[in-house]
Amino acid sequence: MDTSAARVHEQIRARLAAAVGADAADLGRIAEEAALRLHRSGQEPDFEVRSADFATDPFFVCADRYWRQRFADRPSSDTALACARWIAAHTAAGCRSAVREQWALGNGFINRSHLETREQLDEAARGMAEVPGAADLALTMLLYHAGKLRANFAFDDLNAVLTTSALAAAAGPHRDEPVVLALRSFAAFGSRVLTAEHARELLDRAWTAPHRSRHVVDVCLNGLAFSVPFDGQGDLLRRLAQEAVDSHPDDHMFRFRLATAHHLCADHDEALAHVDAALAMLARQGTFSRELLLEQYLVKRDAVQEARLRAAREAEHEARWRRQDAANADLEQAMHRSSVRAVELVAVFTSAIAFAVGSLQITLSGTLKLRERLWLLTALGAGLAVFALLIIGGTWLITRRRSRS
Template identity: 55%
Template sequence: MTPSDSRELDRVCEEVAAALIDGGTEPPFDVASSDFATDPYLICADRYWRRRFLDRPGVRTAAECARWLAGHVAEGHRTEVREKWSLGYAFITRHTVESLGELAEATEEIVARDGSSCDTAYFVTLYHAGKLRSNFWYDELHTFLESSLPAMAVGAHREDPLFTALRSFAAFGSRAITAEHAIDLLGQAWDHPRRTRHVVDICLNGLACASPFDGNGELLLRHAEQAVAAYPGDHIFRFRLAAGQHKCAQHDAALESIDKALRLLPAIGSRVSHELLQEQYRKLRDDIQEGRLRAVWAAEQQLRWERGEAARRELEHTVRSSTVRAVELVAVFTAAIAFAVGSLQVTLNGTLPLRDRMWLLVAQGAGLAVFAALIVGGTWLITRGRHRE
């Protein structure tokens, strides 16, 4: 499909959605795929419910959407549509967060109408959790997922990887929950056999926004590399990869990844603001370039410091060696002077025979030589450790 065909399809679907809204009727057709790019029925339904959520952004609208989804979307594509709709509509209505009291009241109505069905409650839970996630309200999200009435009503869906991924997102951002617990939840969601693209997105989002902990950058980089390998055309995962590389000081690789993310970023989208994402991506690109400059400057400063340190050590060694040599020279010179003076006294003033004088001079010279040797040897022993350093 060409870009002009895509724009024409969007225009027609918007008109159909507007007509359905004006007529007060829900889409009467069924959806047999999860192709949001080319399936006209899904696109029409998507535009319709988008208008409904923007008009009345609340869990009651979410419940109505969940019921329509259960009755009109093919079962094999229901999970993909549910996750995309609940989280997408949550993002565009994130400025309207309902209180726990309003949620409890609406949940009682939902349970009374739908009975033991958990799918509606699950859609409502994902929708409200998506709002809290979009606003980065970590502690509120944690409390909502752990103890709220809607979250308790989802039944077996609490074991779904998306639900676990949202719990890990809340745990990573909260300063009241340990990083170990958040990593454990991340592993459960990431390794789940029913992991979806939205699960991957939330897991990476949690790692990217996590409170600082040891190994955060490496963990984000490793998971982002796996995500890019599984979804090579996804601009958000390229963005997360660039963030992980930036945290790990891989500046050149990070710059290449963020440039690819910018090229992959679509110029249109009903849930995603192109300008908002482009601003985020370009901000990261600027941070990466600044990081490269800081790394170059730090390397130059390190080299200068190492050279200065080497020069200082060489000078210190020279001064120390010169001092030792001076002490040795003074010892030898002192011994020589003492020998000269002593020998002169013996030679000029003595009354001993010449032979005895010669032996006396030899003994005196030997003694002074031993004295000088002791001084030189002692100096060497004292300074031997420093010489080794």
């Protein structure tokens, strides 16, 4: 390194060291200026990154902005390989996995429109077969390409790259890393070929892995949210998202996933409350992809509002139908009672008319004595009364059975 380059690096280190403890806005501005200066001069950062904290570590933020510029200029596997080598040489062991996942998946999402072919990826994997630490380098490149496929919801292509590609083979034992298992579960949940049982098995392995990272949690919840529908999807997402929110109460993405879970469970009031909380957190944090996330959150909020209004209308219609059914039942019973009364009335009138006609014939014709005529009238009246009572009793018995049924 020549004298001028060394001076630049020394000035940048001093500037970043002075930014420690600054508020988020000043820290981000200072780190952005330092990253731009390095990128324009064609020099990589020469300092060590000891954390993956965007809020308090200006060295990490500067390196993050620098590699974002590098990937934006050339979003290829060559840049991913250069980034992987820098991570291996300039990050502390305790934060290396977190930095790798942040940069590989994050830059894959940002550069999702630039996809390399399977042949290009296989060629890149073969080119580093004998390189020391090849498995770590291959893992970074694998996650970078997986981040692109995940962002494009290319579920089956993602599963193929993670399981059968030369990059996956070069990653060796890293294929069982929780982040890789989480990405495989994401691919399986969205695939129309793989089963939900297989996806849940991968999810359980990733979720229960010791020291799972924030990105593992995010990918697992993302896969559940965009899964092909299956029984219990909403309840499972709600349980895991609530666990994530309890562990990371200030994470707007996990709050958004919880809102999605309540939306799937048709709990619209809770969904609306959580998506509003996610929007408030996003406004306070102001991440790089804020505008994209803001649009996504607002779309979900509109969907929740629409579902909430639709549910209210459906409840109103159902109540109206219930009232109408009750009114119809009352009307049916009233008509039924009226028809019974009509039958009874007809029976009484028929008996009365028959008695009147019969009594006139007995009274006005024949040579019977008065006592005999009175006995005939009494017998006729009793017979007709019994007839009317039989009709009324039979009608009551029949309608009583129908009412019970």
